[in-house]
Amino acid sequence: MxxxxxxxxxxxxxxxxxxxxxxxxxxxxxxxxxxxxxxxxxxxxxxxxxxxxxxxxxxxxxxxxxxxxxxxxxxxxxxxxxxxxxxxxxxxxxxxxxxxxxxxxxxxxxxxxxxVLEPVTKKPSAKKAAKADAAPAAEAPAEDTVADEVIADETVADETAADETPADAGAESPEEGAAAEAAAEDAVVTPAEEKSE
Missing domain, CATH: 3.90.1030.10 (Ribosomal protein L17)
Incomplete structure (x- = not known):
């Protein structure tokens, strides 16, 4: 009413x-x-x-x-x-x-x-303008983070490749890899063993 x-x-x-x-x-x-x-x-x-x-x-x-x-x-x-x-x-x-x-x-x-007979001119609302400004700003950091992640993945891959020993690289199965590591330990001469010889 x-x-x-x-x-x-x-x-x-x-x-x-x-x-x-x-x-x-x-x-x-x-x-x-x-x-x-x-x-x-x-x-x-x-x-x-x-x-x-x-x-x-x-x-x-x-x-x-x-x-x-x-x-x-x-x-x-x-x-x-x-x-x-x-x-x-x-x-x-x-x-x-x-x-x-x-x-x-x-x-x-x-x-x-x-x-009021004038034609209407639509004004963008404040919320839409804020979203439009935030959208390009949000897209740019997203691209930077993707590039940073790719670089970080490449460096991790390089470090793991450098940590692998030649015996590990040539090993085809876990048993062969363990045997190769034991042979490498025997081959390494410690300073105590050198004095005794």
């Missing part, structure tokens, strides 16, 4: 308020911009936005719903054929309210409410 507005209704009664807002909406769609009091402009904005949304739908049911609010067929035709295509790619925010100071006679705050 829509939240009721605080304070007295515009024009006195609810029927009068509906007619007043319908006439303001018709004038807005006809002239694209109207000058009225701030209160009326703020109360007109949700109604005008809803009617523009119906016009963007463009089907017969939407046209009949707008006709139930605005009785003038020429205004409804203009809304559906001229205004709706101009705001087709806009996702809301079809109106703009600008405060213009106070009225001379009764010092009432005045405002201009107008349709």
């Amino acid at each position: 829509p939240k009721p507005t605080k304070g007295p209704r515009l024009g006195g009664g609810p029927a009068h308020e509906r007619l007043l807002l319908a006439n303001l909406a018709a004038a807005l769609f006809t002239h694209k911009s109207i000058k009225t009091t701030e209160t009326k402009a703020k109360r007109l904005r949700p109604l005008a936005e809803r009617l523009v949304t119906f016009a963007k739908r463009g089907d017969l049911h939407a046209r009949r719903r707008v006709l139930s609010v605005i009785g003038d067929k020429t205004v409804v035709h203009e809304l559906f054929t001229e205004i709706a295509p101009l705001v087709a790619d806009r996702e809301g925010g079809y109106t703009r309210i600008t405060k213009v100071g106070n009225r001379k006679g009764d010092n009432a705050p005045m405002a201009v409410i107008e349709l």
